[in-house]
Amino acid sequence: MRKIKILLVDDSAQFLRSATSFLSQCPSVEVIGTATSGKDAIKKVQELRPDLVLMDIAMPEMNGLKATRSIKANPRAPKIIIVTIHDDAEYRSATKDAGADGFARKSNLYTHLLPMIHALFGEPAA
Numbered sequence: 001m002r003k004i005k006i007l008l009v010d011d012s013a014q015f016l017r018s019a020t021s022f023l024s025q026c027p028s029v030e031v032i033g034t035a036t037s038g039k040d041a042i043k044k045v046q047e048l049r050p051d052l053v054l055m056d057i058a059m060p061e062m063n064g065l066k067a068t069r070s071i072k073a074n075p076r077a078p079k080i081i082i083v084t085i086h087d088d089a090e091y092r093s094a095t096k097d098a099g100a101d102g103f104a105r106k107s108n109l110y111t112h113l114l115p116m117i118h119a120l121f122g123e124p125a126a
Contacts, residue, residue: 003030004121007050009041009067010034010083011059015106019054022110029117038062038070045071050078052117055100057084057091065098072099079120083109 006029008019013036020031033048035041039061045053053071055064068080081102082095095103102116 003028004052004117005030005032005048005050006117007032007041007044007048007053007078008034009036009038009044009053009059009064010056011036012056015056019109022113026114029114036060038064038067041067042070045078052120053078053080054083054104054113055080057082057086057095065094068095068098068100081113081116081120083113 006023008016008031010016016034020034023029023031032050033044035044037059041053041055055068057064064082068082071077071080079101080099081104082100083104083106084091085106087105092103101120104113104116
């Protein structure tokens with residue numbers, strides 16, 4: 001089975017380390033890079049061609065929603081899951097409007113993320 005290539009985007013170095021460590025334990029996914037802003041994410045998507053981007057909303061230079069819109073405007077755009085501490089109807093609606101494929105709260109990320117990833121790619125959970 002081919003691994004799902006993931007780009008992590010968050011301005012928190014601690015979150016990037018933690019998420020990379022967690023995802024490295026799953027044999028069906030591979031973290032191929034990180035970015036710390038929306039602008040950096042757009043550049044890294046073009047360079048690395050991930051299958052999936054895990055995108056924070058609140059970041060410097062360009063927020064995750066603007067970056068998601070930009071990335072999704074391109075042909076063969078990766079799937080994008082917005083990952084945030086915010087969880088209200090406004091954020092969920094904005095996420096959907098930006099073209100994201102999913103929404104996950106950081107507070108329950110480690111219990112909901114892998115099933116969400118596998119559902120997006122039509123694969124059984126490992």
